[in-house]
Amino acid sequence: MTRNNSQGNMLDKAMTVLDCYQPDGGAFRLTEIASRAGLAKTTAFRLCSDLVRLGLLDRDGDTYRLGGKLFELGSLVPRRFQLREAALPFLQDLFEATHETVHLGIREGREVAYVERIHGHQALSLPSRIGGRLPLTCTGVGKALLAFSGEELIEEVLAQPLPRLTPHSVTDPVRLRTAIEQIQVFGLAYEEQEAVLGVCCIASPVFDGSTAVAALSVAVPRARFRSAQLAPAVRTAALGLSRALRSGG
Amino acid sequence: MTRNNSQGNMLDKAMTVLDCYQPDGGAFRLTEIASRAGLAKTTAFRLCSDLVRLGLLDRDGDTYRLGGKLFELGSLVPRRFQLREAALPFLQDLFEATHETVHLGIREGREVAYVERIHGHQALSLPSRIGGRLPLTCTGVGKALLAFSGEELIEEVLAQPLPRLTPHSVTDPVRLRTAIEQIQVFGLAYEEQEAVLGVCCIASPVFDGSTAVAALSVAVPRARFRSAQLAPAVRTAALGLSRALRSGG
DNA sequence: AAAATATGTTCCATGACACGGAACAACAGC
DNA sequence: GCTGTTGTTCCGTGTCATGGAACATATTTT
Incomplete structure (x- = not known):
C-alpha cells in the first residue's frame, strides 16, 4: 500500500484526475477519483481543491465535475x-x-x-x-x-x-x-x-x-x-x- | 529580480501559463510566456515541456500553442x-x-x-x-x-x-x-x-x-x-x- | 444505542522535487 | 570579432507536496 504508483510531478497527477472523465463528463466523488487516479485520499483532496480553485473542476456537493475553465480554454485551441x-x-x-x-x-x-x-x-x-x-x-x-x-x-x-x-x-x-x-x-x-x-x-x-x-x-x-x-x-x-x-x- | 511574485504551487503556475492565451489562442515563444507568467526562464521551460508532454500545449518550432487535449477535455464539460x-x-x-x-x-x-x-x-x-x-x-x-x-x-x-x-x-x-x-x-x-x-x-x-x-x-x-x-x-x-x-x- | 463503515477534512514530520542562478549552445545583427 | 538574442542543461538549496494518523460527520449494521 501507500504506493505512489503513478510516478510523476504534480501536473501529471492533475492530468490523471482530469483523464478520469474521458468517456463521458460524469460526476465523481473524492474517493472515486482517488482510487481511479491511484492517489492517496489526502493527495486527491488537496489536488481537487486546487483544481476547483483554478476552475478546472467544479464542485457540486460531494461530487466533482469538469469545470468551465476547461471549456473556455478548449474553445481557444x-x-x-x-x-x-x-x-x-x-x-x-x-x-x-x-x-x-x-x-x-x-x-x-x-x-x-x-x-x-x-x-x-x-x-x-x-x-x-x-x-x-x-x-x-x-x-x-x-x-x-x-x-x-x-x-x-x-x-x-x-x-x-x-x-x-x-x-x-x-x-x-x-x-x-x-x-x-x-x-x-x-x-x-x-x-x-x-x-x-x-x-x-x-x-x-x-x-x-x-x-x-x-x-x-x-x-x-x-x-x-x-x-x-x-x-x-x-x-x-x-x-x-x-x-x-x-x-x- | 529573481522574485517569485506569482506565489502558489506548480498547478497555479501552469494555469498562469495557459491563461496567457486568453484573448485569442495565439502562439507564444518561451521567453514571452516566461515574462507574461512572471516565471524564471528555466521554470517556464520545464513547465512548458511538461505541458507539451501532457498534450495541454503543442509545440511548433519555437512557439507554443494550446494543445488538443484541452479541446478534448473542454468538450466534455x-x-x-x-x-x-x-x-x-x-x-x-x-x-x-x-x-x-x-x-x-x-x-x-x-x-x-x-x-x-x-x-x-x-x-x-x-x-x-x-x-x-x-x-x-x-x-x-x-x-x-x-x-x-x-x-x-x-x-x-x-x-x-x-x-x-x-x-x-x-x-x-x-x-x-x-x-x-x-x-x-x-x-x-x-x-x-x-x-x-x-x-x-x-x-x-x-x-x-x-x-x-x-x-x-x-x-x-x-x-x-x-x-x-x-x-x-x-x-x-x-x-x-x-x-x-x-x-x- | 452502540458499533461499524463509510464519507470528507485537518494536521504534521519527512524527503522528494520544483526552483532559479550560472553556464552553455546556437543563431542573428549592428 | 563582440553583444544581443534565443532555447537548453546542470545542480545545490529549500520549499512544498506527500501520505499516514487522527478527527468529524453521516449512514448503516449490530
Missing part, C-alpha cells in the same frame, strides 16, 4: 477554433441541404479528431463526439483524410491490424487499399455501417494544396441513404471550404 | 456539453428561419458565458465567442438571463456601476430596471448596439421552471433588423428548447 470558424457556414449549407448529421474532422495521428458535429431533431446515436476520436479506417471522415495524407501514412496504417467497430468494418488491407484508390479518384469516401450499425456516411476532404487538412461528412440512417442526392452536396461544401481556406490565408 | 446537445436542433431551426448569427449562452456569475454560436457566410464581427464571456447587461442573452435569475441578482447587478461596451450600452440603473421589467413581461430581450455598434439582438430565455437556465438570441446588422419577423422565431426556439429540457430530464 487554435487549429480547432480557426477551422471551425471558417467551416461553419459550409457546414450550415450542407445541413440545410440535407437535414442530416454533419461532421467536421481533422487527422490526429492515426485517428480522426472531430471538431464539429451539427444535427437536427432526429439525433443519431453516434460514437462521434466533438473532441472525440475514432480510428481513421472505420469512418467516412477518417478514410477521406487518410486517402489524402500521403502514401507513407497509408502504408503505415495498412501495415497494422485494422480496428473493427462493427461487423462491416473493413479489416482486409487489400480491400481498404482499393477503397482508398477509389476515394483518391473521386474525392468522395463512402462508409456503410462500418462505425455504427444502421448508419451510412459520405465524406469529402478539404484540401490545402494536394493534402487534406480536414474532411466533412454527412451521416444518414441506412434507410434514408441516397448517395446520388448527398454526394453533390457534400462535395460542393468541401470544395467551398477548400476555396475559402485558400483565399482566407 | 457537462453543463455545456449536455445543453449544447439538447439545444442544437432548435438553434438550427432558428438559423434556418433567419439565416442570422445565433447564440446560446448561460449565466456564470455576473457574466454571460457563450456555449454555442452559429452563423452563415456573412459573419458578423462580434465580441461573443464560444467559451467567451461578456457582461450580463450589455447583451441580449445576458439581459434575458438576468431578468429571470431572481431578484437578488438583479439588485446586486444594479447596485454596481454598469459596464459600457458602446455609447449605446445602458448604464443608467433606472432605465435598466424598466428594461428588465419589460423582459419579464414579454419574455423577450432587445439589445440595440449596446455590445457592438451596428449590431442589434433579440433574445429569449430558456426556462427550467421559473428561472432561466440559458438563453438564445439572434444577432442582426442594424440595417436588416426587423423585430416583427425575428421575435416569433426566437420565442418558438426558446420555448421548444425549454420543453425539450423538461421532458428530457
Whole structure:
C-alpha cells in the first residue's frame, strides 16, 4: 500500500484526475477519483481543491465535475477554433441541404479528431463526439483524410491490424487499399455501417494544396441513404471550404 | 529580480501559463510566456515541456500553442456539453428561419458565458465567442438571463456601476430596471448596439421552471433588423428548447 | 444505542522535487 | 570579432507536496 504508483510531478497527477472523465463528463466523488487516479485520499483532496480553485473542476456537493475553465480554454485551441470558424457556414449549407448529421474532422495521428458535429431533431446515436476520436479506417471522415495524407501514412496504417467497430468494418488491407484508390479518384469516401450499425456516411476532404487538412461528412440512417442526392452536396461544401481556406490565408 | 511574485504551487503556475492565451489562442515563444507568467526562464521551460508532454500545449518550432487535449477535455464539460446537445436542433431551426448569427449562452456569475454560436457566410464581427464571456447587461442573452435569475441578482447587478461596451450600452440603473421589467413581461430581450455598434439582438430565455437556465438570441446588422419577423422565431426556439429540457430530464 | 463503515477534512514530520542562478549552445545583427 | 538574442542543461538549496494518523460527520449494521 501507500504506493505512489503513478510516478510523476504534480501536473501529471492533475492530468490523471482530469483523464478520469474521458468517456463521458460524469460526476465523481473524492474517493472515486482517488482510487481511479491511484492517489492517496489526502493527495486527491488537496489536488481537487486546487483544481476547483483554478476552475478546472467544479464542485457540486460531494461530487466533482469538469469545470468551465476547461471549456473556455478548449474553445481557444487554435487549429480547432480557426477551422471551425471558417467551416461553419459550409457546414450550415450542407445541413440545410440535407437535414442530416454533419461532421467536421481533422487527422490526429492515426485517428480522426472531430471538431464539429451539427444535427437536427432526429439525433443519431453516434460514437462521434466533438473532441472525440475514432480510428481513421472505420469512418467516412477518417478514410477521406487518410486517402489524402500521403502514401507513407497509408502504408503505415495498412501495415497494422485494422480496428473493427462493427461487423462491416473493413479489416482486409487489400480491400481498404482499393477503397482508398477509389476515394483518391473521386474525392468522395463512402462508409456503410462500418462505425455504427444502421448508419451510412459520405465524406469529402478539404484540401490545402494536394493534402487534406480536414474532411466533412454527412451521416444518414441506412434507410434514408441516397448517395446520388448527398454526394453533390457534400462535395460542393468541401470544395467551398477548400476555396475559402485558400483565399482566407 | 529573481522574485517569485506569482506565489502558489506548480498547478497555479501552469494555469498562469495557459491563461496567457486568453484573448485569442495565439502562439507564444518561451521567453514571452516566461515574462507574461512572471516565471524564471528555466521554470517556464520545464513547465512548458511538461505541458507539451501532457498534450495541454503543442509545440511548433519555437512557439507554443494550446494543445488538443484541452479541446478534448473542454468538450466534455457537462453543463455545456449536455445543453449544447439538447439545444442544437432548435438553434438550427432558428438559423434556418433567419439565416442570422445565433447564440446560446448561460449565466456564470455576473457574466454571460457563450456555449454555442452559429452563423452563415456573412459573419458578423462580434465580441461573443464560444467559451467567451461578456457582461450580463450589455447583451441580449445576458439581459434575458438576468431578468429571470431572481431578484437578488438583479439588485446586486444594479447596485454596481454598469459596464459600457458602446455609447449605446445602458448604464443608467433606472432605465435598466424598466428594461428588465419589460423582459419579464414579454419574455423577450432587445439589445440595440449596446455590445457592438451596428449590431442589434433579440433574445429569449430558456426556462427550467421559473428561472432561466440559458438563453438564445439572434444577432442582426442594424440595417436588416426587423423585430416583427425575428421575435416569433426566437420565442418558438426558446420555448421548444425549454420543453425539450423538461421532458428530457 | 452502540458499533461499524463509510464519507470528507485537518494536521504534521519527512524527503522528494520544483526552483532559479550560472553556464552553455546556437543563431542573428549592428 | 563582440553583444544581443534565443532555447537548453546542470545542480545545490529549500520549499512544498506527500501520505499516514487522527478527527468529524453521516449512514448503516449490530
